Structure formats: C-alpha cells, structure tokens
Amino acid sequence: MNQDCFQRPPSVGTYDLLTVVIAAYNEAESLPLIQPRLTRVLDGLSAQAGIDGRVLYIDDGSSDATWTVLQALAASDARVSLLRLSRNFGKEAALTAGLDRVERGAALILDADGQDPPELIPEFVARWREGYDDVHGTRVERDGEGWLKRGTAHVFYRMIGRLSKTPIPADTGDFRLLSPRALAALRQLRERHRFMKGLFGWVGYNRIAVPYHRESRVAGSTKFNFWKLWNFAIEGITSFSTAPLRLATYLGLMTAAVAFGYALWIVMKALLWGDRVAGWPTMMAVILFLGGVQLIALGLIGEYLGRLYSEAKQRPLYLVDSWLPAGGVSSDQA
Ligand code: UDP
Ligand code: MG
Numbered sequence: 001m002n003q004d005c006f007q008r009p010p011s012v013g014t015y016d017l018l019t020v021v022i023a024a025y026n027e028a029e030s031l032p033l034i035q036p037r038l039t040r041v042l043d044g045l046s047a048q049a050g051i052d053g054r055v056l057y058i059d060d061g062s063s064d065a066t067w068t069v070l071q072a073l074a075a076s077d078a079r080v081s082l083l084r085l086s087r088n089f090g091k092e093a094a095l096t097a098g099l100d101r102v103e104r105g106a107a108l109i110l111d112a113d114g115q116d117p118p119e120l121i122p123e124f125v126a127r128w129r130e131g132y133d134d135v136h137g138t139r140v141e142r143d144g145e146g147w148l149k150r151g152t153a154h155v156f157y158r159m160i161g162r163l164s165k166t167p168i169p170a171d172t173g174d175f176r177l178l179s180p181r182a183l184a185a186l187r188q189l190r191e192r193h194r195f196m197k198g199l200f201g202w203v204g205y206n207r208i209a210v211p212y213h214r215e216s217r218v219a220g221s222t223k224f225n226f227w228k229l230w231n232f233a234i235e236g237i238t239s240f241s242t243a244p245l246r247l248a249t250y251l252g253l254m255t256a257a258v259a260f261g262y263a264l265w266i267v268m269k270a271l272l273w274g275d276r277v278a279g280w281p282t283m284m285a286v287i288l289f290l291g292g293v294q295l296i297a298l299g300l301i302g303e304y305l306g307r308l309y310s311e312a313k314q315r316p317l318y319l320v321d322s323w324l325p326a327g328g329v330s331s332d333q334a
Contacts, residue, residue, distance in 0.1 A: 014105070015051070015106075015128065015129050016050065016051060016052055016105065017051065017052045017054070017104050017105025017106070018045070018051050018052070018053050018054070018105055018106050018107075018108060018121075018125065018177075019053075019054045019055070019056050019102045019105060019106070019107050019108070020038060020042075020053065020054070020055045020056065020107075020108045020109075020110055020118075020121070021056050021058070021095065021098035021099060021102065021107050021108065021109050021110070022034075022055065022056070022057050022058065022098075022109075022110050022111070022112050023058045023060050023091050023094035023095050023098060023111075023112065024057055024058065024059055024060065024062065024066055024070070024112040025059075025060040025061070025062055025066070025088060025091070025094070025112075025223050026062045026063060026064045026066060026220065026223065027062070027066055027112040027113060027220055028062070028064045028065040028066045028068075028069045028220075029219035029220045030112055030113045030114060030217065030218050030219040030220050031057075031066065031069050031070065031073065031112060032069060032073075033114060033218045033219060034112060034113070034114050034118065034218065035055075035073050035077075035080075037114070037117075037118045037119065038055060038110075038118045039077065041053075041118045041119060041121050041122065042055070042079065042121075044122065045121065045122060045125060048122070049122070049125060049129075051125060052105075053079060054079045054080075054081065054326055055077075055079055055080045055081070056080075056081045056082075056083065056098050056101060056102065057070050057073070057074075057080065057081075057082050057083070057112075058082075058083045058084075058085065058094045058095070058097055058098045059082065059083070059084040059085065060085055060088050060089060060090070060091065060093075060094035061084075061085050061086065061087040061088035061089065062088075067084060070082050071324075074324055074326075078326060079326055080326060081101075081323075081324055081325045081326040082322070082323075082324040083097055083098060083101060083320060083322075083323050083324070084320070084321040084322045084323075085097060085318050085319065085320060085321060086318075086319040086320065086321045087319075089317070089318045089319075091174075091223075092194040092195070092196050093194065093317050093318045094318070095109060095174065095196060096194060096196075096317050096318065097317070097318045097320065099178075099183060099186060099187065100187060101323075102183060104180070105180060106128055106177055106178060106179050106180060106183070107177070107178050107183055108121060108124060108176070108177045108178075109174045109175060109176055109177075109178075110175060111173075111174070111175065113217040113218060113219070113220060114215065114217060114218035114219075115214055115215055115216070115217055116137060116173070116175035116212075116214070117212065117213075117215060120137065120210065120212055121177075123210055124137075124176075124177040124210060125177070127177070127208050127210065128177050128179060131206060132179070132206045132207065132208045133178065133179035133181060133182040133203075133205035133206050133207065134176060134177075134178060134179070134182050134200060134203065134204075134205060134206070134207040134208075135176060135177040135207075135208055135210060136169065136172045136175065136176035136177075136200070136207065136208075136209055136210070137172065137173065137175035137176060137209075137210050137211075137212045138169060138170075138171050138172045138209040138210065138211050138212070139171045139172070139173065139211075139212065139213070139214040140171075140211045140212065140213060141213045141214065142214040143213070143214060143215050143216045145214075145216075148226075149229070152229065152233075153171075154171075156233050156236070157170040157171055157172075158170065159237070160197075160198075160233075160236050160237060160240065160241075163237060163240070163241040163243045164198060164201075164237075164240040164241045165240075165241070166198055166201040166202045166240055167201045168197050168198055168201045168240070169201070169207075169209060172197065172209065173197070173214075174196055174197070175212075176200065178200075179205070181205065182200075182203050182205050185203045185205070186199060186200070186203055189202065189203075190317065191239070191311060192307075192310050192311050192313075192315065192317060193235055193238070193239050193307050193310065193311070194239075194317070195232075195235050195236040195239040195240060197236065198236060198239055198240040234303070238303050238304060238307060239307070242304070244300050244303075245300060245301070245304065247300075248296065248297040248300045248301070251293060251296070251297065252293065252297060255289075255290065255293050259286070259290070262286070266279075
C-alpha cells in the first residue's frame with residue numbers, strides 16, 4: 001500500500017465502523033447469494049482490521065419476495081438492518097434513504113446483484129484508512145452487458161465529463177466508500193433530481209479510484225431498460241450542466257445570422273432581377289426549419305423549468321414504510 005505521499009486529514013473521524021448500504025428492487029433471487037459473501041468479508045474485516053461491519057438493506061418498494069427474504073436475513077444476522085420505502089422511488093432515492101440512516105462511521109454502497117464484488121471491500125477500507133474520503137470503483141471491464149449498453153455508457157460518461165464542471169470520473173458507478181465527513185457533506189445535498197455520480201463529485205475531498213472487473217449479475221435481470229437509462233442520462237446532464245441551454249442560444253444566434261444573410265440575398269436578388277413571386281418551397285423550408293429550432297430550444301428550457309418546478313414543490317425525497325435497526329425492534333416511522 002502506498003502510504004508515503006499521504007497525509008491524514010484531521011477531521012476524518014474514527015476508523016472502526018463501516019455500514020454497507022444496499023438498495024434492492026425485486027432482488028429476491030440475488031440477495032441470498034450476496035449476503036453469505038458479504039458475511040465472510042465482514043468477518044474478515046473485523047478479525048483483520050478491527051472494523052465493526054454492518055449491512056443496511058433498503059427495499060425500494062419491491063413487488064416480489066424481497067422484503068420476506070430480507071427479514072429472514074436480518075433475523076439470522078444481528079448486523080443487518082432493514083429499511084423499506086413506501087413505494088419504488090428509484091435507486092438514487094433508495095440510496096439516499098440508506099445513507100441518511102448511517103449515523104456513524106463510513107458507508108459503502110454496493111449493488112444487490114453481485115455486480116460489485118463484496119470481496120473488494122477490504123481494499124476500499126485500506127484506502128479509507130490511508131485518508132481517502134471517496135474511494136470509488138472504476139470498471140475496467142464489464143461482463144454480461146451487451147455492446148449497446150457498454151457503448152452508450154461509454155459515450156455518456158465522456159459527454160458528462162466534458163459538459164459538467166464538477167469532476168465525474170468515467171466508468172464509475174455507485175460502488176464506493178464514503179468517509180464520515182464525505183457522508184455528512186452528501187447529506188446536505190437535498191435536491192430532488194438526484195444524479196448521485198455528480199453529487200459525489202461535487203462533494204470533493206480526497207478521492208481515489210479502485211479499478212475493478214464488473215461481473216455479471218448473480219441472478220435476476222437489470223432494472224434499467226434503455227428508456228430508463230436515457231432518462232437517467234438526461235437527468236445527469238441537466239442536473240450538472242447548463243451547456244444545452246447555451247447550445248440553444250448559439251444555435252439561435254447561428255440561425256439568425258444565416259437567416260439575415262439569406263434575407264439580404266433575397267432583397268438583392270429582387271432589386272437586381274425583379275421579384276417573380278417564386279420560392280414557395282424555399283419559404284416552407286425556412287419556416288419549418290426555424291419552427292423546429294424554436295421548438296428544440298423551448299423543449300430544452302422546458303426540461304430545466306420542469307426540474308425547477310419539482311424542486312420548488314419541496315416534497316420529501318422518499319417515504320419510509322418500516323425501519324428495522326440492526327438487532328432492534330421494528331418501527332413504522334420515518
Ligand atoms: N435498484 C433500486 N431501485 C430501482 C432500480 C434498481 O434499488 O428502482 C437497485 C437494484 O436492486 C440493484 C441496483 O439498484 O441493487 C442496480 O440495479 P441494476 O442491477 O438493475 O442496474 P444495472 O447494474 O443493470 O445498471
Ligand atoms: Mg446490476
């Protein structure tokens with residue numbers, strides 16, 4: 001481990017507690033496969049590093065047996081706590097709900113489907129102990145995902161990287177460890193449209209990437225279809241960049257300049273050679289083109305306005321159905 005160039009920040013806190021936060025939506029099949037792997041890793045951590053490991057599952061309004069499976073897991077392991085949301089709020093809100101419940105120590109975000117190998121947790125912890133606040137897994141390879149998903153993901157990460165002023169590392173998902181102070185900072189960001197990758201980047205502090213090989217799902221199927229991913233990408237871009245608005249301005253300026261030149265040309269032509277009232281196709285083309293440009297610009301403004309609207313409503317980010325703290329009694333309060 002390279003410890004030579006490292007200086008421990010003063011306010012990092014203690015290094016004795018780690019909560020693994022897992023959002024699960026219809027993962028009844030994968031959960032029983034992932035929990036034993038996690039247990040082994042946590043046992044190892046407590047034996048070798050003296051770290052008290054906990055697991056917090058968030059049932060994001062699953063419609064399958066996920067909650068029953070989770071209750072069984074919690075009953076057999078006192079380190080497991082459970083949170084159930086009132087409906088499906090989406091992964092970003094589910095993770096927020098989980099991170100809100102981590103009161104002490106660091107948090108590590110893991111997918112429920114085994115795509116982020118729990119066996120890497122000790123490496124993340126080692127980096128945390130070196131003084132890093134945001135240790136994120138960066139995928140060097142992805143298994144079991146088609147070329148379309150890999151290709152579009154590749155383009156998306158490059159695009160958002162260029163558009164956003166906040167650093168958003170490429171090929172980095174939610175698999176990451178957050179130190180207590182990074183966690184505290186993240187908790188202050190209460191925006192409704194949550195693009196977590198961007199929020200992590202906004203927080204800053206000492207960040208480091210851990211390269212890893214993203215495996216296939218252990219069971220079940222992906223919850224993100226193409227349409228959901230498309231919306232996710234729009235969310236990311238509009239939450240972390242106003243470049244599209246500026247683009248609309250430039251597009252408008254450019255069109256206006258071209259239109260001005262064209263108008264000059266038409267007037268000149270009419271003066272020199274007379275006006276023969278031809279050019280209906282040209283006129284239609286120009287009108288349609290300008291109409292299209294205007295609609296695009298309006299749509300773009302609408303995207304931002306819509307987000308402003310939902311922020312203005314100040315609704316809670318999620319609602320809790322039940323909360324079962326580790327080894328404790330259940331409660332129905334948020
Ligand atoms: N997930 C969630 N709520 C949702 C969709 C997904 O909590 O509405 C969880 C899901 O259970 C999994 C993680 O988010 O633990 C990643 O989802 P998935 O594996 O479907 O995404 P992919 O890995 O294909 O991008
Ligand atoms: Mg997955």
